[in-house]
Amino acid sequence: MESAGDWCLIESDPGVFTQLIKKFGVKGVQVEEIWKIDDEIFDNLRPVHGLIFLFKYLQQDEPPLPVVKDKLLEKIYFAKQVINNACATQAVISLLLNCNHPDIDLGPELTKLKEFSMSFDPKMRGLTLSNSQTIRSAHNSMSQQTIFEFDPKVASKDEDAYHFVGYIPIDGRLYELDGLRDGPIDHGPIAPQQDWLDVVRPIIMKRINVYTEGEIHFNLMALVSDRKMVYERQIADMLKDPQSLGMDATEIDLEVRRLRSLIENEEVKMQRYQKEMARRRHNYLPFIVTLLKILAEEKKLMPLYEKAKERASKKGAKRMKV
Structure with a gap:
């Protein structure tokens, strides 16, 4: 290519x-x-x-x-x-x-x-x-x-x-x-x-x-x-001509509240997407190296390694049986 x-x-x-x-x-x-x-x-x-x-x-x-x-x-x-x-x-x-x-x-x-x-x-x-x-x-x-x-x-x-x-x-x-x-x-x-x-x-x-x-x-x-745009449009249409919907004031109020809740959910979701992207782009290598050094100094690194190795071995054996 x-x-x-x-x-x-x-x-x-x-x-x-x-x-x-x-x-x-x-x-x-x-x-x-x-x-x-x-x-x-x-x-x-x-x-x-x-x-x-x-x-x-x-x-x-x-x-x-x-x-x-x-x-x-x-x-x-x-x-x-x-x-x-x-x-x-x-x-x-x-x-x-x-x-x-x-x-x-x-x-x-x-x-x-x-x-x-x-x-x-x-x-x-x-x-x-x-x-x-x-x-x-x-x-x-x-x-x-x-x-x-x-x-x-x-x-x-x-x-x-x-x-x-x-x-x-x-x-x-x-x-x-x-x-x-x-x-x-x-x-x-x-x-x-x-x-x-x-x-x-x-x-x-x-x-x-x-x-x-x-x-x-x-x-x-x-x-x-865009879901937020769709929900905002639905609210605007409801408030513009509520009589054509065949709903009373209470029903319309409940539906508007539901749509506004969905809009808030979309805003939270988009904020989460931005945070997840920042985490994807972050370089965690310095943190990992420092953590490994601390574990080694406290004599905890090798026991954790052996435990992980044993767990991986058991998973491999189980997969072979299946």
């Missing part, structure tokens, strides 16, 4: 992705983790603009349907992944650039990127994305603090590789956007009155079922409208 500088690995975490999107300059959207694929969890997050799916990548994992390579690429923004470790950013940007919703403001950087490269072929779009200093800087700002450096040349050949793809409805059809393919994968039409999430649900479940029993290394996240 061609490179435009080093791109770090990004953790599959809704807080990381939400802050990454803000770094791009996008407004009106955030990312939420999905623990189970059912109507109830999606009902609390609507509108859902797209899904980001993380899975263990298999070399033999072929697309179930042919990829789109015709004139539809003039309407669908699909970029070929041309650099390593960029699939997380590639997945979220692919969704954002195919969203057409009034809640979402792409901001100047992504708007300029789309306008400049929309006429390009997928590979040239990928090269344009990879050469954006703003996008690469935003991507790398999400990296965790590395305490030790490892030589990639001695990495295990059996090491698992993971990959991000996106699912999104476009013009009444469901598409899978995977930067390692030559184009979008068309999963077929969405009926006029059908929820696109009902179409994508069995596709994701089928993909999960390909893997061996006990495999849990999957992650699903939803690209949704």
Whole structure:
């Protein structure tokens, strides 16, 4: 793969992705983790603009349907992944650039990127994305603090590789956007009155079922409208025309209180995301070295080491039995 500088690995975490999107300059959207694929969890997050799916990548994992390579690429923004470790950013940007919703403001950087490269072929779009200093800087700002450096040349050949793809409805059809393919994968039409999430649900479940029993290394996240913005809009609509709701004053007051409580929860969550990111970026090495020195001086280091070694050995033996 061609490179435009080093791109770090990004953790599959809704807080990381939400802050990454803000770094791009996008407004009106955030990312939420999905623990189970059912109507109830999606009902609390609507509108859902797209899904980001993380899975263990298999070399033999072929697309179930042919990829789109015709004139539809003039309407669908699909970029070929041309650099390593960029699939997380590639997945979220692919969704954002195919969203057409009034809640979402792409901001100047992504708007300029789309306008400049929309006429390009997928590979040239990928090269344009990879050469954006703003996008690469935003991507790398999400990296965790590395305490030790490892030589990639001695990495295990059996090491698992993971990959991000996106699912999104476009013009009444469901598409899978995977930067390692030559184009979008068309999963077929969405009926006029059908929820696109009902179409994508069995596709994701089928993909999960390909893997061996006990495999849990999957992650699903939803690209949704900014929850605080949605709740504030709901409050404004209620107070603007309360009579049309068919609710009495007490019911309206209770609902407004509930929505304000949800807004406070969102504010707390965003503060937590910022703290978690600060912890990811913090260098704990001086603290660890000092702690090890103190434990060694107090003759506690080796007993703790032996205890940890024994515990690891027991876990390994238990795993072998299973």
